[in-house]
Amino acid sequence: MAGKSKLLKIYVGETERYQDKPLYQYLVYWLKDKGIVGVTVNRGIEGYGQDKILHTARFLELSSDLPMILEVVDRADKIEALIPDICKIVPKGLVFTVDLEVHKYGNTP
Amino acid sequence: MAGKSKLLKIYVGETERYQDKPLYQYLVYWLKDKGIVGVTVNRGIEGYGQDKILHTARFLELSSDLPMILEVVDRADKIEALIPDICKIVPKGLVFTVDLEVHKYGNTP
Amino acid sequence: MAGKSKLLKIYVGETERYQDKPLYQYLVYWLKDKGIVGVTVNRGIEGYGQDKILHTARFLELSSDLPMILEVVDRADKIEALIPDICKIVPKGLVFTVDLEVHKYGNTP
Numbered sequence: 001m002a003g004k005s006k007l008l009k010i011y012v013g014e015t016e017r018y019q020d021k022p023l024y025q026y027l028v029y030w031l032k033d034k035g036i037v038g039v040t041v042n043r044g045i046e047g048y049g050q051d052k053i054l055h056t057a058r059f060l061e062l063s064s065d066l067p068m069i070l071e072v073v074d075r076a077d078k079i080e081a082l083i084p085d086i087c088k089i090v091p092k093g094l095v096f097t098v099d100l101e102v103h104k105y106g107n108t109p
Numbered sequence: 110m111a112g113k114s115k116l117l118k119i120y121v122g123e124t125e126r127y128q129d130k131p132l133y134q135y136l137v138y139w140l141k142d143k144g145i146v147g148v149t150v151n152r153g154i155e156g157y158g159q160d161k162i163l164h165t166a167r168f169l170e171l172s173s174d175l176p177m178i179l180e181v182v183d184r185a186d187k188i189e190a191l192i193p194d195i196c197k198i199v200p201k202g203l204v205f206t207v208d209l210e211v212h213k214y215g216n217t218p
Numbered sequence: 219m220a221g222k223s224k225l226l227k228i229y230v231g232e233t234e235r236y237q238d239k240p241l242y243q244y245l246v247y248w249l250k251d252k253g254i255v256g257v258t259v260n261r262g263i264e265g266y267g268q269d270k271i272l273h274t275a276r277f278l279e280l281s282s283d284l285p286m287i288l289e290v291v292d293r294a295d296k297i298e299a300l301i302p303d304i305c306k307i308v309p310k311g312l313v314f315t316v317d318l319e320v321h322k323y324g325n326t327p
Contacts, residue, residue, distance in 0.1 A: 005314070007314070007316070011147070011149065025264075025276075028264060028265075028266070028272070032266060032270065032272070037267070037268055038229070038265070038266060038267040038268065038312060039265055039266055040229065040262040040264075040265040040285045040287065041262055041263050041264035041265055042151060042260060042262050042263060042287075043263050044149040044150055044151050045150050045151060045152050046134075046137060046149075046150040047137075047147070047148055047149040047150055048137070048141060048147060048148055049146070049147040049215060050146060050147065050214070050215030050216065052141065054137070054141070058134075067149045069149065069151075069180075071287075073312060073314060083212050086212075086213075087212055087213040090213060091216060092215050092216040093213065093215075094147060094182060094211070094213065094214050094215070095211070095212040095213040095214075096114070096116070096182060096209045096210060096211045096212060097209065097210050097212065098116070098207055098208070098209045098210075098316055099208075099316070099317075100314045100315065100316045101314060101315050101316075102312070102313070102314045103301050103304075103305055103313040103314060103315065104304075104305045104308060104311065104312065104313040105268070105312050105313075106267065106268030106310050106311075106312070107268070107309060107310040120256070120258065151260060153258040153259055153260050154259050154260060154261050155243075155246060155258075155259035156246075156256070156257055156258035156259060157246070157250060157256060157257060158255070158256040158324065159255055159256065159323070159324030159325070161250065163246065163250070167243075176258045178258065178260075178289075192321050195321075195322075196321055196322040199322060200325060201324050201325040202322065202324075203256060203291060203320070203322065203323050203324070204320070204321040204322040204323075205223070205225070205291060205318045205319060205320045205321060206318065206319050206321065207225070207316055207317070207318045207319075208317075
């Protein structure tokens, strides 16, 4: 992965849906389709966002919309080109990027 | 979220307590109270810190103090203003910040 | 932790092995042995990498090679010195670093 790289993080709710799929799953397939080389998904155990409602896995009886966190690493230009579309797909989540230095990606030397 | 933003990460132990609450829960409520717009909590499955004791979910029989990781994103000035207090509340964890570029936060345009 | 610091992230597959150990466990012990002050391990619930095969915890019936994510924070010079060796140990994962500012590490003042 020559050139500048970026980490893209996308935070959505576990129960948010897009085109009859969970939004986070839709994003994974969409990013794969766009040629992004790798995506990782994590589920947070607790969190709150702009609505200020605390979602948590602590109380099983509460229906909880836990945070789903997607991490994407690729060339800066590839990630920047996708951000306008991602911001449309993600209506109320958080989307940010961080500059990073890639030392190894897959079995490239 | 106009202006410069930061990611704040706080690492504490799952069993650490503060004012009769788990420390990580205390921090979530404290950050909410301070007007921070979003917090996510993750539980690591393994880790060690300054004490060099490996905590892991691999061995169920070992009482394990797994790492709890809080991620906070907000305006740089808001986060910087809270750091001295956070360092007092977190007596032996890790607290760091990273510069980032926010593309979308909630349903703001 | 005086001076510049870095966050090092290493992504490997849960089933990858190295010297008769799971690779991620080998890395935790190896980093500890090298004097790195703290490591945290997270297991992603879904992801794909260079092979473009989606690994997911959604379908229990599929044998899944979930992503394991190691986070390491230490002085920049200590981390940089280890990167060539890490890239040899991790044959097909992702290894990157991000600059950060440490505000607190353990019970140092």
